[in-house]
Amino acid sequence: MKVIVCLGNVPDTTTKIKFVDDNKAFDTIGVQWIINPWDELALTRAMELKEDSRNTVDTVTVITVGLKEVEPTIRKALAIGADDAIRIDADPKDAYCVAFQLAEVLKKEDFGIVFSGIESSDYNSAAVGGMLAEFLDLPSVSAVSSLQMDESAVNLTRDIDGGREVISIQTPFVAIVQKGIAIEPRIPAMRGIMMARKKPLNVVEPAEQEVLTGFSSFELPKSKPPCKMINPENLKELVDLLQNEANVL
Amino acid sequence: MAVIVFAENWNGKFKKLSFELVSYGSKVAGMLNTSNVVLSIGDVENEELNKLGDYGADKIIKIQHEKLKNLDNKAYTSVIAQVAEKEGASVLLLSHNNTGKALAPRLSVKLKAGLGSALIQLPASVEPFTVCKKVFSGKAFAYITIKSDIKILTLMQNSFESVLSQNNATIESFSPELDEGISKTEVTDVQKQTGKIILTDAEIIVSGGRGMRSTDNWGPLEELAELLGAATACSRPVSDEEWRPHSEHVGQTGKIIAPNLYIACGISGAIQHLAGVSSSKYIVAINEDNEAPIFEAADYGIVGDVHKVLPELIKIIKEFKSEN
Known part of the structure; x- marks a missing residue:
């Protein structure tokens, strides 16, 4: 069985956020790019599934929508252990565009599970996984914090307000995952980095599509008043x- | 035309976030000069449904169906889309909780409707339809224009005050069409958190970080939480060390919260942590290190040993509670 992991390419968490072009565009100068943290956890779990010989997972493919500059992020995923990668050569405008492009390619693939992180740390829309599932007309389970496979089904734990549910589901489906699916993301080893250079990275042309939303402008938060310091002897x-x-x- | 609000219920009851949503829907309906229709799926008594009218529902549509006992994303998407089409929805509103995050993206594709998610305030304008949301994990705001005929919005919990309006809402039932076999998920077990305040619902949260030093030192923190009717939370190192369960982790990859008051005990305030708590209305920080970044995010700061400050704070709050 093939497992697909959708990757987002996002600014490193510690990036100082600035805007250019009259606050209409994000300033990418000097930004370090990383795999979206939730997608990295998904990839970690996908690798564990492949390595566990009790499972039928034999291939892990990563897929992303982005221009050529996202390739270092894809190479990192290959270094972590993905077998091959697909890059759809488009500049992602919003979650709907990303999900549409992913679906156009994945419609032609044969897979068991698609992993998508619950949100991206840049635009925080929490939307790509659910949109992709609807484009593919597949079941989706969101807020998944654990995934176990047995012979007859896949068992997922999903968080609900005030508890958890265990869900049994048949492949193929989309798992929209959060922390818990893995705890610590895997770090590429030197051997993995060497091997990643030789792994296939297929570039696909994007499909035509309609755009439903657009960023009109950005704004930085107003600076807050300084913290009022209170003497620990005077907690009243x-x-x-x-x-x-x-x-x- | 209508605004459609999906009001989720928990064992037949609505929560504060349901009323916030209905009030928000009512305001948006006002901006669009249309009506505010609220959809409820599941077994909810009419008396409970009527509460939605108190917060500005003009009409309530209730659906009860054997196949909708559990949240199956495909089945729920199909049903909500049927209601949206029947009512001629111009806006569809859901909470930005786990359920809303599961359904809104699917509905966006199903209805070819642009999504504005994790909103924290009313639309900035309706012509063009522009909404504001936090981006870059709380480090900036973005204004997004939605161009499609139908707009789907998700609202952050505790970011919009519910307003009483005493509408006399009508209740009508609707029987959706559901394909045989649409639901491919089966719930095999449910584990409910009992007796504790749910983190994302809590108005006050007391949270501990590495400065708590070990799993054995949480007594005072829990006592303070109980005194204040607060939920307890923790930073990532604490849950990674398994001093506290992962369900309590707040921060970028944990839970994103927006309580009225967040009390950070022995938390230094790494950027990943602040990403999860920066929507709190007030932050109190207790930390030994006066240069800890948490003090830049906090409204009130106490430099001191959390193990000495917490018992003292408990004492003073007890005195305050007995006087008030």
């Missing part, structure tokens, strides 16, 4: 502020 002052200024007690 804190209670007083919480009651009378913040109105939260």
Whole structure:
């Protein structure tokens, strides 16, 4: 069985966010790019599934939508252990565009599970996985924090408000995953980095599509007033502020 | 035309977030000069449904169906889309909770409707239809214009005040068409968290970080949480060390929360942590290190040993509670 992992290419979490072009575009100068943290956890779990000989997973393919500059991120995923990669050569405009392009390619692939991280750390829309499932007319399970395979079914744990549910499902399906699916992302080893250079990275032309949303502008948060420091010997002052200024007690 | 609000229920009851959603829907309906229709799926008594009218529903559509007992994303998407089409929805509104995040993207594709997700305020304008959301994990805001005829919005919990409006909403039933075999998921086990306040619902959260030093030191933190009617949470190193369960991890890859008050005990405030808590209305930080980045995000700061400050704070809050 083939497992697909959708990858997002996002700015490193510690990036200082700036905008250019009259606050209409994100300033990418000097930005370090990484695999979207949730997608990295998904890839980690996909590798574990492949390595566990009790499972039928034999191939892990990573797929992303992006221009040539996203290739270092794809190579990192190959270095972590993915067998091959697909890059759809388009500049992603929004989650709908990404999901549409992914679906156009995945319609022609034979796979058991598609992994998608629950959100991306750049635009935080939490949308690609669900949209992809609907484009592919496949079942989806969201907020998945554990995935186990047995002979007859795949068992997923999903978080609900105030608890968890265990879901049994047949392949193929889309798993939209969060932390718990793996705890620590895998780090590429030197051997993996060497091997990644030789692994197939297939570039696919994008399909024509309609765009439904657009960013009109960005804004940085207003700077907040400085923290009021309270003497630990005088905690009554804190209670007083919480009651009378913040109105939260 | 109509605004359609999907109001999820929990064992037949609505929550604060349901009323926030209905109130938000009512405001958007006002901006569009249309009506606010609320959809409820599952077994909910009319008395409970009527509460939705109190927060601005004009009409309530209820659906009860054997195949909709559990959340199957495909089945729910099909049903909500049927209601949206029947009512001529111009806006479809869901919560940005786990259920909303599971359904809104599918509905966006099904209805060819642009999605504006994780909203924190009313649309900036309706012509063009422009919404504001946080991006880059809370480090910036983006204004997004939705061009499609139908717009799908998801609203962050605790970001919009519910408003009482005393509408007399009508309730009507609707029988959706569901294909045989549409549901491919089966719920085989449910584990409910009992007796504790749900983290994403909590108005006050007391949270501990590495400064708590070990799994054995959480007594005072839990006592403070209980005193305040608060939920407990933790930073990532704490859950990675298994001092606390992963379900309590707040931060970028954990839960994103927006309580009225967040009390950070022994948390340094790494950027990944702040990404999960920066929507809190007020932040109190207790930390030994006066240069910890948490003090840049906090409203009120106490530099001191959390193990000494917490018992003292408990004492003073007990006095405060007995006087009030």
